[in-house]
Amino acid sequence: MNVLIYLVPMALALGLTGLAAFLWSLRAGQYEDMDGAAVRVLSDDDVTPRDAAPTLRPGLRSGSIDV
Amino acid sequence: MSAAATETLDLSMFVHRRNGAAHMDLAVEDVGCAACIRKIEGGLKQIPGVVDARLNFTNRRLAVDWREEELSAAGVIAALEDIGYRAHPFQQERAETQEAQHMRWLVKCLAVAGFAAMNIMLLSVSVWSGSDMSQETRDFFHWLSALIALPAAAYAGQPFFQSAWRALRTRALNMDVPISLGVILALGMSLVESATHQPHAYFDSATMLLFFLLCGRALDHAMRRKTRAVAGNLAALKADFAHRFDGSEVVRVPAAALKPGDRLLVRPGDRVAADGVVLSGTSEIDESLVTGETERRVVATGDTIHAGAVNFSGTLTMLVTAAGTGTLLDEVERLLDRAVANKSNYVRLADRAARMYAPVVHATAALTVLGWLAAGASAHDAIVTAIAVLIITCPCALALAIPAVQVVASGALFRAGVILNSGDAIERLSEIDTVIFDKTGTLTLPEPRVDNAAAIAPDLLERVARLALSSRHPLAGAVAREARERVPFDGAIEEPGQGVRAMIDGAEARLGSAAFCGVDTAWDRGDEPGASMIAFSHAGRAVTLVVRQKLRPDAVETAAALRARGLDLIILSGDRASAVEPVAASLGITDWRGGLNPAQKIAAIDALKAQGRRVLMVGDGLNDAPALAAAHVSFSPISAADITQAHADAVFLGERLAPVLDAVAIACRARRLMQQNLWLAVIYNAVAVPVAILGFATPLIAAAAMSGSSVLVTLNALRARPPRQRAAVTAPESRGLVAAEASTA
Numbered sequence: 001m002n003v004l005i006y007l008v009p010m011a012l013a014l015g016l017t018g019l020a021a022f023l024w025s026l027r028a029g030q031y032e033d034m035d036g037a038a039v040r041v042l043s044d045d046d047v048t049p050r051d052a053a054p055t056l057r058p059g060l061r062s063g064s065i066d067v
Numbered sequence: 068m069s070a071a072a073t074e075t076l077d078l079s080m081f082v083h084r085r086n087g088a089a090h091m092d093l094a095v096e097d098v099g100c101a102a103c104i105r106k107i108e109g110g111l112k113q114i115p116g117v118v119d120a121r122l123n124f125t126n127r128r129l130a131v132d133w134r135e136e137e138l139s140a141a142g143v144i145a146a147l148e149d150i151g152y153r154a155h156p157f158q159q160e161r162a163e164t165q166e167a168q169h170m171r172w173l174v175k176c177l178a179v180a181g182f183a184a185m186n187i188m189l190l191s192v193s194v195w196s197g198s199d200m201s202q203e204t205r206d207f208f209h210w211l212s213a214l215i216a217l218p219a220a221a222y223a224g225q226p227f228f229q230s231a232w233r234a235l236r237t238r239a240l241n242m243d244v245p246i247s248l249g250v251i252l253a254l255g256m257s258l259v260e261s262a263t264h265q266p267h268a269y270f271d272s273a274t275m276l277l278f279f280l281l282c283g284r285a286l287d288h289a290m291r292r293k294t295r296a297v298a299g300n301l302a303a304l305k306a307d308f309a310h311r312f313d314g315s316e317v318v319r320v321p322a323a324a325l326k327p328g329d330r331l332l333v334r335p336g337d338r339v340a341a342d343g344v345v346l347s348g349t350s351e352i353d354e355s356l357v358t359g360e361t362e363r364r365v366v367a368t369g370d371t372i373h374a375g376a377v378n379f380s381g382t383l384t385m386l387v388t389a390a391g392t393g394t395l396l397d398e399v400e401r402l403l404d405r406a407v408a409n410k411s412n413y414v415r416l417a418d419r420a421a422r423m424y425a426p427v428v429h430a431t432a433a434l435t436v437l438g439w440l441a442a443g444a445s446a447h448d449a450i451v452t453a454i455a456v457l458i459i460t461c462p463c464a465l466a467l468a469i470p471a472v473q474v475v476a477s478g479a480l481f482r483a484g485v486i487l488n489s490g491d492a493i494e495r496l497s498e499i500d501t502v503i504f505d506k507t508g509t510l511t512l513p514e515p516r517v518d519n520a521a522a523i524a525p526d527l528l529e530r531v532a533r534l535a536l537s538s539r540h541p542l543a544g545a546v547a548r549e550a551r552e553r554v555p556f557d558g559a560i561e562e563p564g565q566g567v568r569a570m571i572d573g574a575e576a577r578l579g580s581a582a583f584c585g586v587d588t589a590w591d592r593g594d595e596p597g598a599s600m601i602a603f604s605h606a607g608r609a610v611t612l613v614v615r616q617k618l619r620p621d622a623v624e625t626a627a628a629l630r631a632r633g634l635d636l637i638i639l640s641g642d643r644a645s646a647v648e649p650v651a652a653s654l655g656i657t658d659w660r661g662g663l664n665p666a667q668k669i670a671a672i673d674a675l676k677a678q679g680r681r682v683l684m685v686g687d688g689l690n691d692a693p694a695l696a697a698a699h700v701s702f703s704p705i706s707a708a709d710i711t712q713a714h715a716d717a718v719f720l721g722e723r724l725a726p727v728l729d730a731v732a733i734a735c736r737a738r739r740l741m742q743q744n745l746w747l748a749v750i751y752n753a754v755a756v757p758v759a760i761l762g763f764a765t766p767l768i769a770a771a772a773m774s775g776s777s778v779l780v781t782l783n784a785l786r787a788r789p790p791r792q793r794a795a796v797t798a799p800e801s802r803g804l805v806a807a808e809a810s811t812a
Contacts, residue, residue, distance in 0.1 A: 004204070004207070008190075008211060011186075011189070012186060012211075012215070015182055015185070015186050016182070018182070019178060019179065019182040022178050023175060023178060026171060026174060026175065026178070031174075032123065032125070033123040033124055033125045033126075034125055035124045035125040036104065036122070036123060036124030036125055039100070039101035039104065039124060040101070040104060040124075042101045043101060043104065043105050
């Protein structure tokens with residue numbers, strides 16, 4: 001059982017790291033705008049136009065997509 | 068109006084300096100989708116001078132920083148308008164800031180309690196399952212648990228300890244007293260047990276209890292913050308602006324910046340922004356929001372006018388006087404003070420339960436000690452068993468029973484378009500047996516409408532309404548509401564005091580008085596002084612429109628449904644009896660009174676109270692404010708006067724009256740579930756306590772029983788959501804936050 005001497009503190013340290021990370025994110029205002037975070041991920045501001053416009057095959061350009 | 072284009076807007080009261088840049092918070096209308104974020108932030112950042120713009124999509128607020136030498140606050144708002152969004156400067160209330168801080172604190176406590184509960188449970192499960200565990204290892208685990216539990220409880224238990232201490236100091240009992248006692252005793256006993264190498268420690272129970280209760284509290288608080296944010300946005304949207312004379316120049320300032328002694332210009336169509344005295348000019352003003360009277364009053368130099376009145380015809384100059392100097396306001400303030408002081412001290416269901424629960428539980432624990440001592444057990448065993456009784460009756464289920472329902476119910480109310488001002492409104496609302504309505508602005512729509520719209524050809528009505536968009540006159544405002552396409556005609560000219568004209572398809576169209584339009588009308592307002600006529604002529608076609616107060620679209624059905632619930636309906640109006648009678652008749656309400664002043668309204672409510680009735684008062688006028696405060700529970704529409712809204716327990720959005728009915732239904736349902744939950748907690752205790760008294764309550768049983776009962780009451784609370792929420796109808800109003808007001812503003 002001697003293994004517990006360092007396994008248990010390690011487990012606790014990991015847990016404390018998680019707690020500290022959460023408290024940091026709380027202080028940094030990460031939870032101020034939960035709905036915004038959900039929709040901002042859909043915005044492609046950070047994509048340059050060249051990346052954003054994949055070349056479409058001619059037949060697909062204006063047609064509707066079947067779902 | 069060319070003056071409007073050049074007039075300066077002074078928003079300095081909303082602007083703060085931060086790191087060398089100006090900062091302003093704005094409530095933005097009609098933010099509905101992800102694209103709006105990019106449009107607003109991207110659009111603003113392209114404007115020279117703007118340093119940063121960040122939209123909070125959750126509460127629809129925009130924070131803008133800009134360099135003042137390049138841009139003005141009014142310029143920021145104008146830029147937003149160009150992008151396509153209306154924004155309203157916003158002053159964060161102190162209460163809201165405090166709540167945000169409190170919320171953060173609760174979440175921190177929750178995180179700490181959660182961390183502690185999980186890690187201690189890990190150690191506890193090992194102890195429970197490790198039957199071949201050596202005593203040294205068990206003690207080691209107990210001491211480790213203590214090391215985690217004690218600091219965690221000292222930190223995360225503070226919300227309960229502080230509240231319990233406050234209650235005890237005033238010699239009262241609330242649910243936090245037994246909670247705090249339970250936690251402290253459990254920790255203390257576990258420490259002693261660990262020190263004496265005993266097998267059972269309750270560190271896990273204590274921290275788990277804190278974790279569960281903090282979950283309930285944080286959710287409750289989050290719900291309250293959400294509704295407050297919406298209320299704040301609506302207030303920003305409703306905030307009036309006034310035209311103030313700064314020397315000879317007229318500056319547009321927010322009403323909140325007005326001080327006694329300011330001189331204001333009140334144009335036709337403007338809402339009077341503050342109480343004061345007319346310095347010059349004569350006009351007719353509509354005081355329906357103040358007194359409920361639909362007939363317009365003629366005012367001239369020296370007359371007192373109140374905030375909330377709408378100027379109808381002439382331009383006035385007024386002097387702002389200190390609040391409370393007007394005769395009506397004086398009376399309202401005096402009655403309010405009395406009504407608030409008399410407000411019966413309502414004891415919440417949870418506190419009533421705590422008052423019964425705490426003595427019973429503590430007496431049981433004491434009897435357990437005595438019983439075991441009498442049976443010949445050692446003092447140590449007797450005390451340990453008694454504390455186990457306290458832990459297992461730990462009011463986990465009881466303390467969650469009511470808040471859990473409250474969270475679900477206020478969420479349901481929010482979706483129904485009702486914003487709660489006070490926490491115990493749901494409980495009080497469930498007890499009512501009588502509903503008193505004010506008439507003007509409550510049963511009727513807050514603004515007059517075109518009554519004969521259905522009788523006019525749709526294409527003609529559209530033309531009339533679009534022409535009306537070019538006029539500032541309040542009657543034209545009512546007509547303009549009929550426009551499907553809100554595009555004014557080019558080159559429309561307003562003739563002050565007469566009407567508005569424009570060239571449409573090569574012929575002149577006129578909207579205004581009958582004489583201005585050359586229309587011969589046989590219309591007679593008869594004995595209905597609140598109604599008005601407005602004429603329209605264009606290319607040989609002429610039409611007269613009758614504008615009057617109309618009932619809310621669903622008032623008749625709502626009244627019938629309320630009556631079907633067994634509630635008595637009464638109308639108490641400040642308007643003339645002749646104006647109240649037809650409304651009462653169409654709603655089938657036989658008990659109505661007109662021409663009441665605020666004191667008489669209170670007297671009527673007091674008389675009902677004396678009969679043992681519990682009254683829901685629904686009103687919007689300044690004259691209703693004391694009555695709202697005096698009633699058992701009160702509602703006001705979002706269009707109500709500010710003081711009135713502040714004294715209402717809840718505010719409802721939109722044009723329909725249905726939120727009142729929905730709220731009563733949701734509250735009654737919530738009440739039933741609260742009682743069910745309390746009974747569930749009682750049944751749980753009836754089973755668990757004998758087990759504990761007999762000394763069989765191991766920490767494992769305590770943990771299982773506690774989490775089981777908490778989950779049970781929480782699941783039951785979820786049923787507080789009405790089976791078919793009319794979300795489809797009312798959701799846009801509360802989801803869009805300000806959309807409902809945009810259409811009526």
